[in-house]
Amino acid sequence: DTGVSQDPRHKITKRGQNVTFRCDPISEHNRLYWYRQTLGQGPEFLTYFQNEAQLEKSRLLSDRFSAERPKGSFSTLEIQRTEQGDSAMYLCASSLSTSGVYYYEQYFGPGTRLTVT
Amino acid sequence: DAKTTQPPSMDCAEGRAANLPCNHSTISGNEYVYWYRQIHSQGPQYIIHGLKNNETNEMASLIITEDRKSSTLILPHATLRDTAVYYCIVRLLTGGGNKLTFGTGTQLKVEL
Numbered sequence: 001d002t003g004v005s006q007d008p009r010h011k012i013t014k015r016g017q018n019v020t021f022r023c024d025p026i027s028e029h030n031r032l033y034w035y036r037q038t039l040g041q042g043p044e045f046l047t048y049f050q051n052e053a054q055l056e057k058s059r060l061l062s063d064r065f066s067a068e069r070p071k072g073s074f075s076t077l078e079i080q081r082t083e084q085g086d087s088a089m090y091l092c093a094s095s096l097s098t099s100g101v102y103y104y105e106q107y108f109g110p111g112t113r114l115t116v117t
Numbered sequence: 118d119a120k121t122t123q124p125p126s127m128d129c130a131e132g133r134a135a136n137l138p139c140n141h142s143t144i145s146g147n148e149y150v151y152w153y154r155q156i157h158s159q160g161p162q163y164i165i166h167g168l169k170n171n172e173t174n175e176m177a178s179l180i181i182t183e184d185r186k187s188s189t190l191i192l193p194h195a196t197l198r199d200t201a202v203y204y205c206i207v208r209l210l211t212g213g214g215n216k217l218t219f220g221t222g223t224q225l226k227v228e229l
Binding site for chain 2: 004031033035040041042043044045048055056058091093105106107108109110111
């Protein structure tokens with residue numbers, strides 16, 4: 001079990017630039033989640049996938065944000081035209097869901113810290 | 118998901134038990150109580166969950182009151198490595214409710 005990995009761990013970008021983050025879940029996990037965490041707050045849900053299907057998106061996920069999980073394995077989260085308010089830790093988590101309904105615990109990656117200057 | 122209330126911070130001496138309370142007075146009958154913790158600069162880590170019976174694993178014990186309106190996470194012998202933010206979350210185990218809704222948690226500081 002290699003755990004959930006995220007790349008890069010840190011990203012500094014200028015306002016207006018596009019950024020893309022990658023998440024590699026635990027291999028047998030069919031669910032993948034993205035969360036965002038700002039300083040002093042708990043993580044906030046952004047979106048989740050079951051296999052390659054994106055099943056739920058938070059209203060926090062503006063149209064500048066897009067997430068994909070093309071083959072049901074790794075996932076990418078892209079932010080277009082970054083704003084200073086996008087500065088946060090972006091966390092990925094994965095879990096196993098049997099029969100599509102039973103939810104086991106989520107395993108989190110170390111996160112990607114984004115700083116928009 | 119039901120809302121939870123936790124104290125913002127607690128201190129504990131190393132080697133002593135850390136008892137972290139959580140109120141969830143609006144919990145529904147099919148919602149479970151989950152605990153996660155987040156050590157500084159790391160992602161959250163699952164600790165334990167339960168419905169109504171007390172639960173214990175290698176990390177902690179979870180005590181849920183009979184009316185299920187509150188619970189306590191117990192770290193029996195806290196160490197410096199247990200310093201973290203602890204989140205109490207209530208959610209469904211099956212059906213809807215795929216996401217975790219985190220509050221601001223309790224910052225536990227374990228000191229010598």
